[in-house]
Amino acid sequence: MSASDNHGSKGNQSAGLRSVFARHSEMQELRERLLSRRSFLLHGPAGVGKTLLISALLPEIPRVLYSPHNSTPQMLYRNLADGLLTAGYRQRFKSSSIAGKGARAIKGLVRDALCDSEYLVVLDHLAQPSQALAAAVRELKLSCSVSVIAVSRSDHMEDAGFVLRLFSDRKEKAALRNFDPDIATQFAAWCANKEGLQAGNISQFLERIVELSAGNPGAMVEMIRMAKSARYSHDGQIKVTPLYIDYRLATVAHT
Numbered sequence: 001m002s003a004s005d006n007h008g009s010k011g012n013q014s015a016g017l018r019s020v021f022a023r024h025s026e027m028q029e030l031r032e033r034l035l036s037r038r039s040f041l042l043h044g045p046a047g048v049g050k051t052l053l054i055s056a057l058l059p060e061i062p063r064v065l066y067s068p069h070n071s072t073p074q075m076l077y078r079n080l081a082d083g084l085l086t087a088g089y090r091q092r093f094k095s096s097s098i099a100g101k102g103a104r105a106i107k108g109l110v111r112d113a114l115c116d117s118e119y120l121v122v123l124d125h126l127a128q129p130s131q132a133l134a135a136a137v138r139e140l141k142l143s144c145s146v147s148v149i150a151v152s153r154s155d156h157m158e159d160a161g162f163v164l165r166l167f168s169d170r171k172e173k174a175a176l177r178n179f180d181p182d183i184a185t186q187f188a189a190w191c192a193n194k195e196g197l198q199a200g201n202i203s204q205f206l207e208r209i210v211e212l213s214a215g216n217p218g219a220m221v222e223m224i225r226m227a228k229s230a231r232y233s234h235d236g237q238i239k240v241t242p243l244y245i246d247y248r249l250a251t252v253a254h255t
Helices: 010-018 024-036 050-060 073-086 103-114 131-142 157-166 181-195 202-213 217-226 240-253
Strands: 002-004 040-044 064-067 120-126 147-153 173-175
Touching: 024 050, 024 173, 040 050, 040 157, 050 064, 050 120, 050 147, 064 073, 073 103, 073 131, 120 131, 120 157, 131 147, 131 157, 147 157, 181 202, 181 217, 202 217, 202 240, 217 240
Parallel strands: 040 147, 040 173, 064 120, 120 147
Antiparallel strands: 002 064
16 A cells, blocks of 8 residues: 655656556546546456556555555555555554554544545455445545545446445546557567567467457466466467466466
8 A cells, every 4th residue: 555645747657658558548538537536436357457557647646545455344444544654644543553453443543534634545456346345435435525546347337346336427437448459469569579478370379369368458468478388388389278278267266
């Protein structure tokens, strides 16, 4: 978790744009949303780059509390408490640590600190959030009167679980999509070159993973990295089918 209190320079903004492949328009839109300091839901499939874009932009945004993982209300409040401590709330918390404090005490400390504050709260990695977690997010928005950016691993808005109800207005939703085929092809070639991947069937391999990934950048990066392993090589050729099967098995195991 982290807290940010300063705007970045124009140079930092340009560096942020260059660091994310082919996402200039998405970065600009996301920057404008963050600077407006209004609550919204950012959603998209796993691996599409939601955290990458958010992380690239947050150093430019003042007064931010970032919570990296939020599977339960308890984790949410503990992450925010850690962020507030980092931001200099030790005296207010009367402690340099929240270790040993119960969930109710931590929640109370966070609520007291955030009420009437100017913080922008970013809650990353909301995967099928439960009703209890959605209630905690709602409490931050309404009871603490802070703006909340919810980042959900959802192919479609309806996959955002109970949190979707908190962002009922169409303007409160932003989607990050997979690359279109042309951009995905360029991205795959760029990644393969960056990783130093070589094979007799490199063109066919890249064409295939663009298809298999449906243009998902995270999936392409992972399969290209896997292709460097000797287990997926025979006579200088990449064995695409066993590589893809292992990739899918690993993906299911981590879902």
